[in-house]
Amino acid sequence: MKTALLLATTILMTLSTASTTAADATPPDAEKRPHVVKAPHGAERNDEYYWLRDDEREDKAMLAYLEAENAYADQVMAPLEPLENALYEEIVGRIKQDDSSIPARERGWWYYARYETGKDYPIHARRKDGPGVDALAIQQANERGDFAGEEVLLDVNALAEGKDYYAVGAYEVSQDNTMLAWADDTNGRRQYTFRFRDLATGKAYPEELRGTSGDLVFADDNRTVFYIENDPETLLTKRVKRHVIGTDPAQDVVVYEEADDSFYMGIDRTRDDRYIVIGVSSTVSDEIRYAPAADPQAFTVLAGRERDLEYQADHLDDRWVILTNADGAKNFKLVQAPSGSTSRKDWTDVVAHDENVLLETFELFDGFVALGERSEALERVRILRPGREDEYVAADEPAYSMGLSANTEPDTTKLRYTYTSLTTPATTYELDTATGERVLLKQQPVLGYDPSRYVTERVWATARDGERIPVSLVYRKGFERDGTAAMLQYAYGSYGMSMDPGFSVTTVSLLDRGMVYALAHIRGGQEMGRRWYDDGKLLNKINTFTDFIDVTDHLVAQGYAAKDRVAAAGGSAGGLLMGAVSNMAPDRYRVILSQVPFVDVVTTMLDASIPLTTNEYDEWGNPEQRQFYDYMLSYSPYDNLKAQAYPAMFVGTGLWDSQVQYWEPAKYVARLRDVDTGNGPVVFRTNMEAGHGGKSGRFRRFREQAEMYAFMLDQLGVK
Structure with missing residues (x-):
């Protein structure tokens, strides 16, 4: 041989x-x-190309x-x-090359990213708040090329110079606005290295925090940071460490270590900046720990982990507000609890469970709560205010995507939200919840694009088991449904991730050539609520695939595309x-x-050393159990x-x-x-x-x- x-x-x-x-x-x-x-239960499979695996990416035959x-x-x-x-x-x-993001205000500074013509990477910058300085004024200055008063935090173009791959995963600024921490990745493996710089003096600190998830928060002393270290083999988020800037990372103290490899980990600050929060999540369970940001020595568990208990929480006005599926709330409900509570007995309903409405996210403000939810495969934003009826933000198209935007501070009556569709470029509005006034902050500039030339619609395809599958469509105006067109059909259908209809600058090139673009909202996502997800995972995974095929058959039968x-x-x-x-x-x-x-699927899920494997037993099944092994092997x-x-x-x-x-x-x-x-x-x-x-x-x-x-x-x- x-x-x-x-x-x-x-x-x-x-x-x-x-x-x-x-x-x-x-x-x-x-x-x-x-x-x-x-497999542990004795099943065997021949894999004649197994040799192509090389964890080190160095095998000469494989590379060849x-x-x-x-x-x-x-x-x-x-x-x-x-x-x-x-x-x-x-x-x-179609891309405005010198574009910039909408500035967001935080602790007296406006933060944004901007691009320069011909360059691949953003420049992250900020400007000091003051008279006449707001999001629109900064955008207008950026449009004019007027960068007076701008402080550049990171010029990613300079950092990426000479590198085949470079990405800044995240950056954080200390509470006193003087210290910068940023994470970068130089090969796309999502193993981030944190570095530090004093923004007041320009001093760069010598230490590097390697092998991290890219999550980091500052404590209130502005020199202590908490970050997540990944396991070097599985790359899973493994432990939270405390680091003091200017010291040797070898001395960093572990403040929490997750023993269960089926859980991911994240770290953040609460809305009111009162607490530092460690969150751990598996497919079917969550657990949150918190410590005072002013003295983060000991972390308290908000609600202990239980299988099939999911929750996310935030803190404002001496209360925890919690989105949870507790007590059979399959589509989640919103509850609250007093600050010192560590018992679910203290949870009281704010928004009750609704079998027809999936609650997905929320944002706390001093005078209201903004709730992101979906019904009938469409997103919407609900505004909750004490003593008043709930209000919904309006939408104008049959198929669209709407969600909460960057709302960085709670002491405001103004809510930012985003709106887009298959024909409408990404648009950010600011709604004054006190007066009802709505201001257009920005719409994604798309050069040479006229939305009036395109049509979007929502249709429903019947799956082989009788379920109705929502489908979002877009095509150029004048399209005839005569069964001759070419069509691109896209879907995802896993992890409960909903694929909502949003604008794409690349899709326009297909539409202008007479194609139809179809987005199939198949089971495995959460477009139709939590049941939609449950019906497309584990021993129901086949539904994801047959839904996609049935959508294709429906669209062809209805003349949207030629069968070949x-x-x-x-x-x-x-x-x-x-x-x-x-x-x-x-x-x-x-x-x-x-x-x-x-x-x-089967070989990967049998190998716990591969990143993501153990986290996903509740998504695909554990093939060490024969029932799941056989089912996964079938597809x-x-x-x-x-x-x-x-x-x-x-x-x-x-x-x-x-x-x-x-x-x-x-x-x-x-x-x-x-x-x-x-x-x-x-x-x-x-x-x-x-x-x-x-x-x-x-x-x-x-x-x-x-x-x-x-x-x-x-x-x-x-x-």
């Missing part, structure tokens, strides 16, 4: 000497090596195979370069969806776009590949992905090439410098999007 290195070298030589035309390109053929994956796939992708895509370039120029041409001109797209857990539907109904889709796909895309004609596929991943490891799509594509009897090309693109989110920088990701869309348009026959 050839050695792996010799085989990979042969592959590269073959690719380098092959014709540069797509028709003559020969895809790589990865070596098979026998390997048995065993990925490079060979990239070389093949280059050959297949070479004839489409003019289309890719056209798409890229269109997308970038449908594309499907999804990423991460949505990539699992793509793998499942292409196994179950390959004839429904002409082309599949799958980014960082979770496709090797795992890698395990269900078989001899049949598959759609054309574009599969993308990042070598440094910590969420879905690169070897899952690599193995999947290698096995797919063995069994696929179809004629459609399979392109596998690995970004060798990036992680789960793709390349860093605002323009680089559009280049990746343009390449995928060029592939799709070509396969669909869209001119």
Whole structure:
């Protein structure tokens, strides 16, 4: 048998000497090596491409195979370069390159981010509050290029210089506004390093806090910080440490360590800045600890963890306000408790449970509470005020997305919220809850875009078990539902994450070419309430996949698309969806776009050393139990590949992905090439410098999007 290195070298030589035309390109053929994956209950599976896994990302044969796939992708895509370039120029041409965010006021300063023309990364800055200084005035000054009085906190362009990948995860400023802490990631693996700088003197401190989650809070002394350290092997959030700026991190004290690997961890301050809060969450359970920010020595548990008890809490006006599913409130309810309470017996209802309304988030203000909720797959914002009837913020379109924006201070009557739809660019309003006056703070500038040329609608598709699946659609005005159009259908369908209809500058290029874009709100998300999520996870996961297929069938039957001109797209857990539907109904889709796909479900969930695995037993099931093993095996895309004609596929991943490891799509594509009897090309693109989110920088990701869309348009026959 050839050695792996010799085989990979042969592959590269073959690719380098092959014709540069797509028709003559020969895809790589990865070596098979026998390997048995065993489960604790005795089940065994053969995984001939298991060898492609290398946790260190150093194996020469593996790297050579990925490079060979990239070389093949280059050959297949070479004839489409003019289309890719056209798409890229269109997308970038819609972006106002010197744009800036809406300033948010906090402790006497206005914070914002702005971009400069031609640059990939933001500049994070602030301005001192004063007469005539407000969000609109600062935006207008930024528009004029007037940066007088601006203090630059982080120029990410300078920090990223010379790096293949760079991202600032978060930054925090101390309570006295003088100390800056920021976290960065240089390979996309989401393992952040914190650094510190004195904003008054410009002094940079020498220490670095490595291997963190990117979460950090300052105590009231402005020199003590609390941060979360990740496990170096599993990358899971593991312990909270206390650090004093200017000291050796080796001396940092552990203040809390989570023993259960099924829990994630976060750290924050309460709305009134009175407490520092440590929150731990699993799929079905939450627990919060808090300590006085002025003297954070001991942390008190607000409500002890119980299986199937979920809650989030914040503090203002000497009370805890808590969003919880306690007492059978499946769609959650809002309760409150006195400051010193540590017993659920003290919880009293503020907003009772409603089986038709899912409560998702809330924000506390001195005179009111803003509540983010959803009903019938649409979001809305409710305003609660003592002694007055509840009010709802109005919306004007049949399919839209609405939510709370950055409301950084509680002592105001003004509420910021965002509104968008498939035709309306992201818009932020400020509503004065005392007077009813609404001010438009900003709408995402989209150069050359006219929303009146496009139409959005909400339709309902009937699933095979009788459920009604909401679908958001957008197309260019003048579209005729005659069954000839090409369509891109997107969905996610996992973790209770709702995919709400929002504007995309990239989608416009598809609509202008006559395509329909469909967003399927399938089970596994929470668009229709908590039941929608429960019906699309664990032993109900198949519903996610059949919902997607049934939506496709409905839209084709209703004339929105030709049956042979449908594309499907999804990423991460949505990539699992793509793998499942292409196994179950390959004839429904002409082309599949799958980014960082979770496709090797059983092997990954059997390995507790892989990040996310233990956190997600309550999402997918624990395959160490035979019932879940068999069920997961029944839909795992890698395990269900078989001899049949598959759609054309574009599969993308990042070598440094910590969420879905690169070897899952690599193995999947290698096995797919063995069994696929179809004629459609399979392109596998690995970004060798990036992680789960793709390349860093605002323009680089559009280049990746343009390449995928060029592939799709070509396969669909869209001119």
